[in-house]
Amino acid sequence: MKAICFYFQIHQPFRLKRYRFFDIGNDHYYYDDFANDDILTRIAQHSYMPACETLLHLLETYPHFRCAFSISGVALEQLQQYVPEFIDLMKKLIATGRVEILAETYAHSLSSLSDVEEFISQVKVHDEMIYSVFGVKPKVLRNTELIYFDDLAPVILDMGYKGVITEGAKHILGWKSPNYVYSAASAPKLKILLRNAKLSDDISRNFGNTEWDEYPLTADKYIDWIASTPAEEQIINLFMNLETFGGFQTHETGIFQFLEAIPYFAKERGIEFYTPTEAVTKLKPVGELSILHPISWADEARDTSAWLGNTLQNEAFNKLYSVSERVRLCDDRRLKQDWYYLQGADHLFYMSTKHFADGAAHSNFSPYETPFQAFTNYMNVLADFIVRVEEQYPLSIENEELNALLTTIRNQEREIETLNKEVSSMRKNIEHYNEEHLLREKKAEEAKAEAKPKKAAAKKCATKKAAKKAE
């Protein structure tokens, strides 16, 4: 038996406005609200809304249909702000009980590559947000842009996830097939789902390409391809951007009709649908997979060179994460918010110089004319951000020292409390002591007082005697 595992990605960054260097230190608002609103609303209208409506229809029609979404925190924030009706639609999808939401980094960041602590905290923040909005707890993680490598597996397992999603990169798999569940070599309990790059790209990239030799692609033919994979292959992971439907492949290409027809033909050929959680619980891993160097689903190289491929990108990336510890130490809410927005991998993606050579995806998505403009703008914003971080805590203090000071500050309440207790107990002691002391004094006085009357009596007696004598 075979199953298809659909997962759709939703992400939109907070695009930066044109930020000149003379704004550094003067202007602390970095975002192009107009562009963000405009782009998100347009994409939601053309793609997100109709695609989710189609999926809802499929879920209602076919009881065996299932799919998963991952929505980055920054995208969810924008959707709440600009297209709240989409959130309602998503709630309806989740209410069917057959739609899963995946965990990921809140900021769509590359934190997993340089700062594991930040990575963990972002995934937690994202989980909390998903729970507060949709009331579900993610069980499978997909890292930003499907980035994955061995060192990450124990971390993900520790956070309590059953599985992780990544790219079925050819240079990793070699002769192996992506159509199985694998386990992580560095943490065998963690299961890995691999994207079937060929079949996923046939939908997301080739579908409307009239020069493609398989054009036109029908759902019948497509399911035939899946059905004709070797019988023992268990799961076909089709992971793609939700924008595929109505965005990359426009409405006119017939992509929505294609999507609608898929479950029908799948049912005809006895192909099931699994959510990622079902896939990792129902299916047994066929082997371990070791991935030493980070892989992703971007570009031809399927590595991290789309974001960290040149000097500009590395400089921006290192500058950004040089302050991560500081930012975590402080608790200014606006600063934390900007910290998330600036971490978006998209900002680095715009700085890629690869598109000089092949005119590929990079320049299509970039709001900038050139990577140099992207770099300059981002660095100016970052310079202002770092100034603000420094205003919180002066740079002259080392991180460790600062940490120690902050712990002192945070602990001082508890310390004061204990000291207070001590003081009060001391006071009690003192009072107690005083009381005792008083009592003792009283006793002593009483004793004296008793002694005095005797003397007085004695004196009296003496005086009496003397008086008698005088008489």
Added chain:
Amino acid sequence: MKALMFGWEFPPHILGGLGTASYGLTKGMWECGDMDISFVIPRPWGDEERSFANIIGASQVPIVWRDVNRDYVQERIGNVMSPDLYFDLRNHIYADFNYMHTNDLGCIEFSGRYPDNLLEEINNYSICAGVIARTLDFDIIHSHDWLTYPAGIHAKNVTGKPLVIHVHATDFDRSRGKVNPTVFGIEKDGMTHADHIITVSNLTRQTVIEKYGIDPAKVTTVHNAVTPLSEELLNVEVTKPKEKIVTFLGRITMQKGPEYFVEAAAKVLKNDHNVRFVMAGSGDMMDKMIRLAAQRGIADRFHFPGFQKGKQVYEMLKASDVYIMPSVSEPFGISPLEAMQMGVPSIISKQSGCAEILNNVIKTDYWDIDAMADAIHSIISYPAIYKQLREDGLDEVNRITWDKAGAKVIDIYKRVINNR
């Protein structure tokens, strides 16, 4: 194939970009093989490189028959022209020019520069071209820039050979739109008579089509290139000042947009004091610029070292951290390519022809002083972008070679000859 080229400047005695481009292109075509080029210039000095082209000086072309003996000719002009050619040319004098002012060899004197009586020199050059065209054997005529268009037309009329003209600049670029009617007339005449027109950028091509009303099918763009620099120039030694240096190199005229550079400098200096600005060159707007810098209160950080030539140019570039060319209208603009060869990151205006072929530079609109200031600040404050532009720029500019441009020109020659 044999080509007869008319030009005005030739290295090492150059006044602008025209000479450098003519030299590079000729050499590039020669490198493609099977090209025999005669290059006519008004006045050779004898120290031109002659290995790849036969250089003929119009100032050595007789237009009046003088009875001189071979030894005398050898002694007078032997360093720039062989006596054989002199006598051959003398046999092809085609009219009585005795009314003209000529020297003891029957030749006209040329300054070879851009004197006040430029129009007269252009006319005289065309007279000499008539003699040369009647003497030499060639398949095609190629005229560089408007000064030599009349000569090209003359040669074409005399021999019936096809004429290709090379537009390095138009008067619309030089005057920001207020064209000189005489110059416009000469340019338009040349373009009308030409069998094909080569422009140095799409920007210029558009000007030729729109402003001169030329059939687009007749106009092709061949972008300029650069000649690799010698080891000596690449390794010139300069002591770098401790501040960052931003350099403008070129004629200080309206066309080059110097005022935008001063304004951008004022913006940068408001926030960042560890930088100096240099405007090297001379021109009719220099005094105005000095005054503008003083008005903005940045005269202590803004320097005018004057016209730089030869090795000084490269010393200047070597000491620079940023090169800027804010030209309002630049047909091509070879200087940023030279800066890139020296490893200096460049900022150029989008209104420059070279912006069409360069990727590893920062492009801004010439009027956008905010963007320009931002770009300057970015390069001097973020080492990563400096490094990226420097290294990738060097790599990019080393791939822009004249033999590729030369091959394109030869293709055009073949097309023109076959179409006749």
